[in-house]
Amino acid sequence: MRVVTCGSFDLLTPGHRFVLEKMKELGDELYVVVIPDEIIEKNKGNPPIFTQEERAYLVEGLSSVDKTISPYNVDGNNYEPILDLNPDIYAYGYDQAIPWLYGLMSFFEENGAYAKFVQINGKYNNGNMHSSIMKRKIRGEYD
Numbered sequence: 001m002r003v004v005t006c007g008s009f010d011l012l013t014p015g016h017r018f019v020l021e022k023m024k025e026l027g028d029e030l031y032v033v034v035i036p037d038e039i040i041e042k043n044k045g046n047p048p049i050f051t052q053e054e055r056a057y058l059v060e061g062l063s064s065v066d067k068t069i070s071p072y073n074v075d076g077n078n079y080e081p082i083l084d085l086n087p088d089i090y091a092y093g094y095d096q097a098i099p100w101l102y103g104l105m106s107f108f109e110e111n112g113a114y115a116k117f118v119q120i121n122g123k124y125n126n127g128n129m130h131s132s133i134m135k136r137k138i139r140g141e142y143d
Contacts, residue, residue: 001027004087004115007096008035009055010048015093015122017062022120023091024064032059033069033081079107090115094122
């Protein structure tokens, strides 16, 4: 079974590693779509610390990850790279945006595709380990 997830993975944390290991346990293959820099900047208001290429390199170095995919079409449909991977399971972390997930589910349905959606929670679901907070601390925007 193929498991697919996506995310920015900027400032890889123990929480990322934990979640990806749990995702791998759901199937035989874990594919990770690494979000383009431009989409991160658009959605979060700041560019990522590491480039998409660097983030993909770090994620692919984890033993739980079989392959990373780095889409570059930031003007296109951001659900297509996930659908193209034909996942059996789409796994997501505790902080995945719910409207985005509903959009992905609808996109699958509209295209006659099916994947089981599974949320992964765990021991690293605390604010101190969230990469967005860590980045604000680095930028001096958080006490």
